[in-house]
Amino acid sequence: MNNGLEDVVAAETVLSDVRGAVGQLIIRGYPLSALAGHWTFEQTAHLLFTDFFADLPDAAEFAARLGAARVDVFERTQELLGPMSKLPAYDGMRAAMAMLPDDTALPDALRLLAAPAVFLPALIRMQAGDEAIEPSANAGHAADVIRMLGRSDGARALDTYLVTVSDHGLNASTFAARVVASTQAGLTSSVLAGLGALKGPLHGGAPGPVIDMLDAIAEEGDSARWIDRALDKGERLMGFGHRIYRTRDPRTDALKAALRSFGGVDARLRFAESVEQAALDALHRRKPDRVLETNVEFYTALLLEAAGFPKHAFTGVFAMGRVAGWLAHAREQALTGRLIRPASRYVEALTKDAA
Numbered sequence: 001m002n003n004g005l006e007d008v009v010a011a012e013t014v015l016s017d018v019r020g021a022v023g024q025l026i027i028r029g030y031p032l033s034a035l036a037g038h039w040t041f042e043q044t045a046h047l048l049f050t051d052f053f054a055d056l057p058d059a060a061e062f063a064a065r066l067g068a069a070r071v072d073v074f075e076r077t078q079e080l081l082g083p084m085s086k087l088p089a090y091d092g093m094r095a096a097m098a099m100l101p102d103d104t105a106l107p108d109a110l111r112l113l114a115a116p117a118v119f120l121p122a123l124i125r126m127q128a129g130d131e132a133i134e135p136s137a138n139a140g141h142a143a144d145v146i147r148m149l150g151r152s153d154g155a156r157a158l159d160t161y162l163v164t165v166s167d168h169g170l171n172a173s174t175f176a177a178r179v180v181a182s183t184q185a186g187l188t189s190s191v192l193a194g195l196g197a198l199k200g201p202l203h204g205g206a207p208g209p210v211i212d213m214l215d216a217i218a219e220e221g222d223s224a225r226w227i228d229r230a231l232d233k234g235e236r237l238m239g240f241g242h243r244i245y246r247t248r249d250p251r252t253d254a255l256k257a258a259l260r261s262f263g264g265v266d267a268r269l270r271f272a273e274s275v276e277q278a279a280l281d282a283l284h285r286r287k288p289d290r291v292l293e294t295n296v297e298f299y300t301a302l303l304l305e306a307a308g309f310p311k312h313a314f315t316g317v318f319a320m321g322r323v324a325g326w327l328a329h330a331r332e333q334a335l336t337g338r339l340i341r342p343a344s345r346y347v348e349a350l351t352k353d354a355a
């Protein structure tokens with residue numbers, strides 16, 4: 001028995017393979033380096049969905065239908081977004097997604113794929129006192145997100161980010177989505193489970209705190225001292241460490257390359273690299289027996305900051321990409337027809353005889 005289920009194989013999948021020992025991520029036969037920066041998010045989602053939906057059109061038609069789904073989702077929920085905008089952006093997005101029909105056909109999947117891209121920019125703008133901008137069916141998915149944020153640059157980098165995080169083996173949120181799908185519940189239910197698991201700082205909640213860490217270190221002016229103090233207090237450094245990778249997370253470099261496409265980020269990047277080095281030095285010194293390297297969240301934080309997302313919304317952007325993997329995994333699991341129902345070991349009676 002191990003509490004974290006490490007090394008337990010709980011599913012067979014054709015979707016992705018996280019090769020932790022060599023720092024490689026394979027998505028449906030392609031190494032991440034062949035997809036990130038080369039394929040669009042729509043093409044990647046189409047690749048992930050292949051074989052899991054009976055009426056899947058070709059990639060071009062799929063992209064067109066995703067554009068139409070963005071408009072559909074916006075129109076269905078427009079008047080409900082006001083109350084949702086009182087919640088933190090991630091929670092508002094999750095509440096809005098819970099309003100979508102909960103079935104398992106392609107139109108359901110397309111709505112759920114579209115939904116974070118529509119809701120998150122709308123909620124960010126409404127919270128800033130601005131009007132939500134309607135989606136455009138004809139725009140590329142990432143370009144439409146940037147447009148709905150009210151910005152004009154960063155579409156290509158965001159597209160690279162969404163592809164990079166679209167799927168990643170049996171991570172906690174994907175496992176949660178598969179557990180729900182194994183009960184033959186609808187796709188909305190699976191995606192809501194994924195959203196719940198992604199939110200925590202040990203999974204998708206880390207990039208906002210990465211910015212907090214960078215800001216605190218910038219104010220103090222001494223990376224090593226700040227890092228040592230945090231580690232002395234038993235805190236974890238956000239953006240470092242991984243359950244599977246025993247080397248550098250390959251997504252880190254894909255994101256760093258995309259980040260360089262923004263003008264004016266050189267100084268921020270140099271500073272982040274110096275903090276990264278100080279963090280790695282401290283982690284290697286303190287835990288020489290553990291491989292603690294930079295994970296995807298460190299450069300995610302910088303990329304999403306450069307793209308204009310507020311840090312409280314970073315986890316929502318992660319969901320915008322990972323929802324593609326959740327949906328494909330949910331269908332893959334449901335098609336096995338097998339309920340996931342592990343056993344527990346009873347260790348001690350908590351209640352005694354009431355008498």
Ligand code: ACO
Nearest residue numbers: 201202203204206236237238239240241242243290295297
């Ligand atoms: N900072 C400081 N110490 C760390 C860190 C870190 N970021 N990560 C692991 N450690 C330490 C642990 O305290 C532990 O020490 P111990 O053996 O003395 O108790 C040791 O390294 C091993 O840690 P585990 O908890 O066994 O590693 P696990 O595989 O469970 O953790 C995790 C993976 C949760 C990602 C962890 O590295 C962490 O908390 N990182 C910080 C949060 C973060 O970056 N989250 C995003 C992850 S990426 C993603 O999900 C998309």
